[in-house]
Amino acid sequence: MADIATLKPTPQPVSTIGPKAGLRPQRKRRIWLMLSFVICVLVPCALGSYYYAKVASDRFVSGAGFAVRGVNAGGGLDGIGALTGMVSAGSTTSDSYIILRYLESRDLVDQLQADMDLRAAYSYDDIDVLMRLDPDQPIETVVDYWRSMITTSFDATSGIVTFEVQAFRAHDAQIIVQHVLDNTQNLVNRLSQTARRDAVRNAETEVTRAEERLRSALEDVRSFRERENAVNPAATAQLDIELSSALEARLIDLRAQIEGLETRVEADSPVLVGLQREAASLESQIAMRIRNSAGAAGGGNSGSAISGLLAEFEAFEVEKSFAQQTYASALISLEQARIEADRQQRYLAIYASPALPQAAIYPQRAESIGLLFIVAFCLWGIGALMVYSVRDHLS
Numbered sequence: 001m002a003d004i005a006t007l008k009p010t011p012q013p014v015s016t017i018g019p020k021a022g023l024r025p026q027r028k029r030r031i032w033l034m035l036s037f038v039i040c041v042l043v044p045c046a047l048g049s050y051y052y053a054k055v056a057s058d059r060f061v062s063g064a065g066f067a068v069r070g071v072n073a074g075g076g077l078d079g080i081g082a083l084t085g086m087v088s089a090g091s092t093t094s095d096s097y098i099i100l101r102y103l104e105s106r107d108l109v110d111q112l113q114a115d116m117d118l119r120a121a122y123s124y125d126d127i128d129v130l131m132r133l134d135p136d137q138p139i140e141t142v143v144d145y146w147r148s149m150i151t152t153s154f155d156a157t158s159g160i161v162t163f164e165v166q167a168f169r170a171h172d173a174q175i176i177v178q179h180v181l182d183n184t185q186n187l188v189n190r191l192s193q194t195a196r197r198d199a200v201r202n203a204e205t206e207v208t209r210a211e212e213r214l215r216s217a218l219e220d221v222r223s224f225r226e227r228e229n230a231v232n233p234a235a236t237a238q239l240d241i242e243l244s245s246a247l248e249a250r251l252i253d254l255r256a257q258i259e260g261l262e263t264r265v266e267a268d269s270p271v272l273v274g275l276q277r278e279a280a281s282l283e284s285q286i287a288m289r290i291r292n293s294a295g296a297a298g299g300g301n302s303g304s305a306i307s308g309l310l311a312e313f314e315a316f317e318v319e320k321s322f323a324q325q326t327y328a329s330a331l332i333s334l335e336q337a338r339i340e341a342d343r344q345q346r347y348l349a350i351y352a353s354p355a356l357p358q359a360a361i362y363p364q365r366a367e368s369i370g371l372l373f374i375v376a377f378c379l380w381g382i383g384a385l386m387v388y389s390v391r392d393h394l395s
Helices: 002-006 019-055 079-084 093-103 106-116 139-149 170-228 233-262 270-296 302-343 365-394
Strands: 060-070 150-155 160-167 346-352
Touching: 019 365, 060 093, 060 170, 093 106, 093 150, 093 160, 093 170, 106 139, 106 170, 139 150, 139 160, 160 170, 170 302, 170 346, 233 270
Parallel strands: none
Antiparallel strands: 060 160, 060 346, 150 160
16 A cells, blocks of 8 residues: 555646736736826826817917019019029019018017017916016027017018918007018118118219319319419410411501602601501510510510410310319219119018908917827837837847
8 A cells, every 4th residue: 555655646836837927017018008108198188288278378360471672673584583483683582581581580579679568468467378478588588489479481483571470469469560560661671771872872982083173173273363364374375366466467567658658758757757656656565565475484485485374274174174074974973873773772562461360370279289199199109119129129
């Protein structure tokens, strides 16, 4: 019997590893997965839904549209514009890009603050905390906040600029857009005035220079006339020559008559004596004129004196003539520059004026909640895949 008892098989230990034990890690994974889904997706979506549904303040939108145009801007396109469908480079495209920069610049924010107190329009107490502007923030923060409240666009094909401004009051949105439009018009006017000044500045400088030259030439002519006591030395010289020639011709005629009478009458004949006296008077006048001309030249030759005066006077006259021509040409150039500058004037062609919004467009609650869910779900999914991938790689 003892041998039979010893032959009984010994009981084997029961294994603790079975189907139930293998399910525990998977159950843990599912629990952690569901917990992470709740934390990363459901909780943010619930908070976001509550914010957009109950907390987020309504934002009204008002906007305007315009195009920068020039006085000489035509409706056609150039060769490149015909191929590309875009406006030519000379059709104020650069001005439109300047305006786009200006709409988001600190200069505009400072001007709006001076016009209507921009900080107060975005810091009402009933605005939700996430969107409310702290009025004590520095200007750099205000500029960043303003850039989040304005949306700009530019159509390069038509050259049209549009912008929209968000505000928490419908009336504020309209007022802000109107001030933005007014300041944009002032900017375009300043750009036009600057371009006009630059275009005519060189022409005005040339006119001033030509005017100074003409004034100097006229002063030289006046000084010469006062010094020589002659309005027109050329005319005076011509008159002197004519008078001298007339006197000499008369003297020659008298001498011929005297020679003819001397052979026929007595020496004391009254007629002969009268002719001789007249001849002597003519000789005295001719000698006196010669002495006067020589005295004017400092005792030199009278012919040389007259020639010197005429040469000096003609030099002044030539300079005055050139100065007058230069001045007239400069005036013509200035007028042409002004006409061209007027053609380059820019103005704002407004086709959409600021209007009072009737309903709040932002926030787009349903779209925002849906977008929040999609983003949170995608991030959670990517994170879960990365965690499982790392865990499988380490195990």
